[in-house]
Amino acid sequence: DADVTQTPRNRITKTGKRIMLECSQTKGHDRMYWYRQDPGLGLRLIYYSFDVKDINKGEISDGYSVSRQAQAKFSLSLESAIPNQTALYFCATTGPEETQYFGPGTRLLVL
């Protein structure tokens, strides 16, 4: 599903560094989401946005921030990365039918 793309796909960084994960979609959806996936914990919502002017915290927003630059773009930032932010990060979009379409994921390792 090339309609939702994420960059980078893999990233290794050091504690204290600022990093940005980017998401783009060509589905024309207004709703976009950022999740993190950890083994045994499923998918947990970090932030979500229902349109360009709307940003909402999810269940685990501490240590993260987001920017909705356009309808098609939603970026996730880690201002000062820490090792327990090592995880697989997914961006997703939702259309009117509520089906979520996920990007390919970004694997982040914080040393």
Next chain:
Amino acid sequence: GENVEQHPSTLSVQEGDSAVIKCTYSDSASNYFPWYKQELGKRPQLIIDIRSNVGEKKDQRIAVTLNKTAKHFSLHITETQPEDSAVYFCAATLNDYKLSFGAGTTVTVRA
């Protein structure tokens, strides 16, 4: 918010046998229940969903059942095949376009 519990966390079945995964949810107002399949190294993808006005839905070898009174729903896979090996996630939503995911079930189909 909604809390979704999923069992079992791992499931090993013989090829050709059936697999059943169960989820419970906490908010009786939840009305949409999708199931996602995530193959190794891939993104989660929707395989089937059910709404609260329906008790059961089938799509070839997979089916989902919903018991609103007991607040649980289940995924049934019949005649399992090796390509059914994956992690399966259930989810629930209050019709607010935010999904709460279960922790996932790793299904292994033995040849």
